Amino acid sequence: MPIRLPVAAFALAAVLSVTGPAQAVPAWQAAWTTSLQSIPDLTDPPALYAKPEVAGRTVRQVIYPDLDGREARLRISNRYGSRPLVIEHAVIARSNGATGLVPGTAAAVTFAGRATLTLAPGAEADSDVIAMDVVRGKPLAVSLALGPHQTMQAWHRVANRINFISKAGDYAQTVAGTDLRGRTTHYAWVTQLSVPAAGPGSLVAIGDSITDGMRSTFGARHSWPEDLARLAAAEGLPPLAVLNAGISGNRLLSDSPCYGERLVGRFDHDAALPGVRAVILLIGINDIDFADTPPRRGLDCDAPHTKVTANDLIDGYKRVIEAAHRRGLRIFGGTLTPAALPPAREALRQTVNQWIRHGGGFDGVIDFDAALRDPQHPTRLLPAYNSGDGIHPNDAGYAAMARAVPLTKLRDILSHP
Incomplete structure (x- = not known):
């Protein structure tokens, strides 16, 4: 330790x-x-x-x-x-x-x-x-x-x-x-950086590049956690620290030579921070996608190319939920966002999202998928929210993710743990 x-x-x-x-x-x-x-x-x-x-x-x-x-x-x-x-x-x-x-x-x-x-x-x-x-x-x-x-x-x-x-x-x-x-x-x-307790409690956003803010405007502080903190302030809520524990490329179940320790391993350290009362978890798309990326010579950041099933991911979510509850934290599950995946991987994403929405494991659900998808092509990002790679939102997309978080419910949870 x-x-x-x-x-x-x-x-x-x-x-x-x-x-x-x-x-x-x-x-x-x-x-x-x-x-x-x-x-x-x-x-x-x-x-x-x-x-x-x-x-x-x-x-x-x-x-x-x-x-x-x-x-x-x-x-x-x-x-x-x-x-x-x-x-x-x-x-x-x-x-x-x-x-x-x-x-x-x-x-x-x-x-x-x-x-x-x-x-x-x-x-x-x-x-x-x-x-x-x-x-x-x-x-x-x-x-x-x-x-x-x-x-x-x-x-x-x-x-x-x-x-x-x-x-x-x-x-x-x-x-x-x-x-x-x-x-x-x-x-x-x-x-x-910590200060003497100044509000009802902090929130941790933990996940991969979509939480990290990949492909948002460089230097402009437009990840969705930063947008959420500003949105809370604009609505006159008590000061809310939205702590960003995202790592680009991170996976739920596999370590990476480049993308950090798997989230089930790092959760206790990176999410259980002073004054934190709630967590929003958004991860799993890289577990689904990296299984089929071609191996690279030299530095293969996507290794190991582990095949995962929906049950593998659900079991991983349950482990994180248990870790959060063991520390007295409420945990919200974020649905996996559209990534223009091939049919087999898209079916896996849909199965996982079905469990996140209706499986009853999380204390609440943030439907990021619904916030970002194109109604005409629901396996894809809405064009107005697409940074250009089909996976990561742009600034407008990250702002939409922040708006998808139910601030009133979140405020009640932070104020009455």
Whole structure:
């Protein structure tokens, strides 16, 4: 199991003060998260899987929290690493939306009182409490100055935005960002930002590329979870963190050399986050599709090409539902969206969707299939929602998915777990 370092401020909260009884340890609520996947360890990888050079450099990553707070806490992860992770200096600040920081907002990030952090393979650490203003929807920059021999061994490959890498040196506190001219479209190491509990509870959206926001407008934050958070705010609901635990290419039942640990294996870690009360699950189309993709020489990201039946997928859903209920979480099943599949695979999708809708396993159903399909050709996406590949929605399609989520019912579940 991952190891989390103790947070010194928690221990202090339990000590009696001179003026009165001990203060209660605050409840924390995740306001932003991302899920990691291991990087194929190849000498000469394809360009899409080439690791950026990070040894002795500073990596600055921009995140958008869904909740407000006067304090924050970061989680750093070496979950899929095979070598220690060494961070020599960490800083969080308001981002100017590009490489730079908003002057006067930088705060040091420490771990058990120390400025440096070394994490063994598989370990994770929560930072000490950081005194800073977190504003919903306003970007924060997390800058990590890395050890001289550090490599990137895990990432969230499709960050759908640009993050920044410096030349050699510690530029964690550099405001202008002119020395951070390297570019990467991944997230790495930083997997969560939490604030003191600020609302009725958070929601996790977990699944594959359609949850990850693949083929939405780059940098525009138009995945359906981001659209859902904005929709809730526009309708005047209490602040809602919709935490995106999607991984492009992910499958329910099979690990992948490129697309991460199977969801039945990663669910407990990636979905059971601080303050989360409900989950929306949307996954299975890659299990159906990758069985018949042709094997590739060298790096075959779709391997293993496992044939699945409807019962295989249903059994997998039942395992995830059981895991959610074991942790006291409500779980909604999302129907599999149209993907212009050949007849045999389409029949499998329809059988699975029938169970999701009527099998009684989920606490509720989000009919994403109905929201996106073309009424004239129900095996296909509505043309107005098609990004162009016949599988992934465009921005309008992701917005339609967000509108398909019953916000009133969701609000009631989050408010009365």
